[in-house]
Amino acid sequence: MTAVPISATAPKPKGGFKITPSVMIWPAMLYLILTTQVPFFMTIYYSFFRYNLVEPDRRPFIGFSNYVGLLTDSDNLKVLLNSMILTAGTLILTLILGGGLALLLNRSFPGRGFVRSVLMSSFLIMPLVTAVVFKNMLLNPVFGFFSWLVKSLGGTPIDFLSAYPMATIIGMVTWEWTPFAMLILLTGLQSLPDDQIEAARLDGASPLQEFRYVVLPHWTQALEVVVLLETINVLQVFGEIYASTSGGPGVATTNLPYFIYQKAFAEYNIGVASAAGVITVVLTNILAIFLLRMISKNVSPGGH
Amino acid sequence: MKSLAALLTAALALGNAQAASTITIATVNNPDMVTMQKLTPEFNKLYPDINVKWVVLPENELRQKITLDVASGAGSFDVATVGAYEVPIWAKNGWLDPLTPAFAKNPDIAKSYNVNDIIPGVRNALTIGGQLYAVPFYAESSMTYYNKDLFKKAGVTMPVNPTWTQIEGFASKVNDPKNGVYGICLRGLPGWGENMAVFSTVANTFGGRWYDNDWKPQLDSPAWKNAMTFYVNLIKKYGPPGATSNGFTENLTLMSQGKCGMWVDATVAAGLLSDPSSSKIVNSVGFANAPTGPGTPRGNHWYWSWNLAIPKSSKQEDAAFKFITWATSKDYIALVAKTKGTWAAVPPGTRTSTYSNPQYKKAAGAFSSLVQKAISSADVTKATKDPVPYTGIQYVAIPEFQALGTQVGQYLAGAISGQTTIDQALNQAQAAAQKVAKEGGYQK
Numbered sequence: 125m126t127a128v129p130i131s132a133t134a135p136k137p138k139g140g141f142k143i144t145p146s147v148m149i150w151p152a153m154l155y156l157i158l159t160t161q162v163p164f165f166m167t168i169y170y171s172f173f174r175y176n177l178v179e180p181d182r183r184p185f186i187g188f189s190n191y192v193g194l195l196t197d198s199d200n201l202k203v204l205l206n207s208m209i210l211t212a213g214t215l216i217l218t219l220i221l222g223g224g225l226a227l228l229l230n231r232s233f234p235g236r237g238f239v240r241s242v243l244m245s246s247f248l249i250m251p252l253v254t255a256v257v258f259k260n261m262l263l264n265p266v267f268g269f270f271s272w273l274v275k276s277l278g279g280t281p282i283d284f285l286s287a288y289p290m291a292t293i294i295g296m297v298t299w300e301w302t303p304f305a306m307l308i309l310l311t312g313l314q315s316l317p318d319d320q321i322e323a324a325r326l327d328g329a330s331p332l333q334e335f336r337y338v339v340l341p342h343w344t345q346a347l348e349v350v351v352l353l354e355t356i357n358v359l360q361v362f363g364e365i366y367a368s369t370s371g372g373p374g375v376a377t378t379n380l381p382y383f384i385y386q387k388a389f390a391e392y393n394i395g396v397a398s399a400a401g402v403i404t405v406v407l408t409n410i411l412a413i414f415l416l417r418m419i420s421k422n423v424s425p426g427g428h
Numbered sequence: 429m430k431s432l433a434a435l436l437t438a439a440l441a442l443g444n445a446q447a448a449s450t451i452t453i454a455t456v457n458n459p460d461m462v463t464m465q466k467l468t469p470e471f472n473k474l475y476p477d478i479n480v481k482w483v484v485l486p487e488n489e490l491r492q493k494i495t496l497d498v499a500s501g502a503g504s505f506d507v508a509t510v511g512a513y514e515v516p517i518w519a520k521n522g523w524l525d526p527l528t529p530a531f532a533k534n535p536d537i538a539k540s541y542n543v544n545d546i547i548p549g550v551r552n553a554l555t556i557g558g559q560l561y562a563v564p565f566y567a568e569s570s571m572t573y574y575n576k577d578l579f580k581k582a583g584v585t586m587p588v589n590p591t592w593t594q595i596e597g598f599a600s601k602v603n604d605p606k607n608g609v610y611g612i613c614l615r616g617l618p619g620w621g622e623n624m625a626v627f628s629t630v631a632n633t634f635g636g637r638w639y640d641n642d643w644k645p646q647l648d649s650p651a652w653k654n655a656m657t658f659y660v661n662l663i664k665k666y667g668p669p670g671a672t673s674n675g676f677t678e679n680l681t682l683m684s685q686g687k688c689g690m691w692v693d694a695t696v697a698a699g700l701l702s703d704p705s706s707s708k709i710v711n712s713v714g715f716a717n718a719p720t721g722p723g724t725p726r727g728n729h730w731y732w733s734w735n736l737a738i739p740k741s742s743k744q745e746d747a748a749f750k751f752i753t754w755a756t757s758k759d760y761i762a763l764v765a766k767t768k769g770t771w772a773a774v775p776p777g778t779r780t781s782t783y784s785n786p787q788y789k790k791a792a793g794a795f796s797s798l799v800q801k802a803i804s805s806a807d808v809t810k811a812t813k814d815p816v817p818y819t820g821i822q823y824v825a826i827p828e829f830q831a832l833g834t835q836v837g838q839y840l841a842g843a844i845s846g847q848t849t850i851d852q853a854l855n856q857a858q859a860a861a862q863k864v865a866k867e868g869g870y871q872k
Contacts (some may be wrong), residue, residue: 266687285672372672389833
C-alpha cells in the first residue's frame, strides 16, 4: 500500500487552500479540544476563585489561595501519601501474585482454560460491587463470613476496615487487579521461545537461574506495560473507597480522587476541588511521563 | 396567520383548563418516605391530572443531588425533601419558594390543611422572616432505647432520665460479646448527620460548645475532651466491633436483632422497633429520655425534621404545592395508619392533632408522650451551657457546617478506631473549625 500522491494536474482550489492530510485531522482535533481542554481550562479558571455553591453571593477572585491552602495543610500531605501507598502496595502485590499465577498457568494441564477464566473473574466485577460484598458479606465483624470463620475456630474477629483500613483497601484493589497483571505477564511468557529454555536447561541452569537470566529479561516489556497501566488506573481508585470506608477512619484511606469528590460534592467547594484537580493532573502527568520514558528507553534499539 | 393565532389562543385556553402536569419529587429512602411513594395512587385519586415522578436516594446522596440542582438552578425537581438545617440557609439564598402566598392563593387547601395544627416549635424552625418556606413531613428528637430482657438478665433497671455515667454502668453489666450481645450501640459512621449528630449532643451535655460568642472554636476545651474521651471509651469497651461503619440504619438492624443492650438515637426508631415486620424485640424494647451529662442538662437531645419544599427553579409550583400539602396533611397521616394497620407507624412529630388522637395514644402509648416531650422541649436556641453565636443543637446553622461537621466526624471515627489519639483528633478538629470561622468571615 503506497500513498497516492495528489496529481499535479488537479486544479488548484482558489486562495491556495489545499486539502492535505493534516487539514483532514483538524475536525477530530477540534472535537477533542472542545471535549477535553475546555473543561480543563474551566477547572483552572474556577480554581482561582472562592467558589462555594452554598454561598451564591460570595465569589471573589482569590488568586492562588486555594492552592496555598491545599499545599500547606498537613492533612492533605497524608492524602497524597495515601495515594502513593495505595498505588505502590497494589502494584507490588499484583506483580508478585499475577506473576506467580502466570508461571503456573504457563504449563499445560487439563482444565487450564477453565482455571484461567475463573481466575479472570474478579477483574470483571464492578468496583462498587466488590466493595459492598467485601464490606458486608466478608469483613463485617458481627455477621461477616470471616468473623464467622474466626469465631467458629474460637478466636475473636478483627474489624479489618477500622483496624487496618489501608491494608484492607489494598487487599481489595489487589484482588481486582491481580488477573490483569496475570494475563499480561502470561502473554509475555507465552512469547518466550522454548529453545531458549531448552538451551538454558542443557547448560545446567537451576530453575532459579533460569528464571533470573532467561524469563525475567524477557518479561521486562510486559512488566513495564503492567506498571504503567496499573499505576494510571489505581491512582484513580474511587468506588472501592467510597463504598467501604468513605475515606476513613479519619483520613486513613482518603486518596486524591476521593478527596476531590469530598471537596466538590460533600462541601460544595468548587474552587478548592478545582485546585485539587489541577494539582492531581500535574502529578499524574509527571508520573506518566516518567514511566513512559522508562519504557521507551528500554524498547528503543539497544535498550535491553 | 389568523388561524395560527386562533390555534395559539385555543392552546393557551386549554393550558389554563387543567392540563396534565408532571412533578418530580426528590426524597430520602427512609421508611416513612418510601411509604409516601407507595401512596402516590391515593394522591392521584384526588388529583388525577398530576403525574408524579420519584427520585429516592440515601440521605447523603440525596442532599448532594438536591443541593447541586438547587444551587445551579437546574430545576430538575419540583418538590425537594429538605432538612431542618438547610431550610433557613436555603431560604436566605433565595432557593425556595415561600409557601405563605401559596396558602393565601388556595383558601380551600389552607382551611383543610390548618397550618396552626403544626407543632409551634416545628413551624417556627421553618419560618424565616415571617414566611413559611417548607412543611414538615416528620420531626424527630433523640432518646434512649434499651432491651428489657437483657437488662433483667443483668439485674439492672433503666430510669426515665438516665445520666451518661449510669449508661456506662449499665453497658458494662449487659456487655456479653461472647454471646454476640454488646452493652451499647452508638453511631461511629463519619458524617455531620451521622456520628456527629449523636456526639454533638454528648458534647453539649458535657458542657461543651462549637464556638464562643466571638466565634473562637472551643473544640480543644476540657468539656469536649471529656466528652470525646467518654464516647470513644464507651464504644471501645462496650460497643460492637466495627462501630465506625455503623450509622442509624446499621444500629437499627443490630438493636432490632437483639444484639444491643442500649441505643441512643433518633425518636423515629421507636415506631420501627415497635413494628413486628422489622423488629425482633417488639415486646422487650424499652424507652427512656436521652442521657444527660455532668455539664448541663441542655442540648442532650437533638431536633431534626424532614420537610417538603418547592425549589425556586420549579416550573410546576401549583401542582407541587398540592402535593406537599397533601403529603403533610392530617388526612395523609390517617391514610398511613389505615394502610399500615397501626397508628404507631404514622409520620410523627408534626401535628398537635396526632398526639391528641386517642387511636395514636393507644398504639404508640409506650413512647408517644416521651417523643412529643422530647421534640417540644428541644430548643435550637438554648442547647449549650455557655452562650453561643449560632443556633442548632446537633449542628451549627451556618452553610459551612456540612463540611466542618463531616470533617470532625472523620476525626472522631479515627479516634474510635485507634488511628489517632483523642488529643490529635481534637487538635485537628479545632484547626478545621478555626479555618471555617476565619474563611467564612465570622471572626471579626
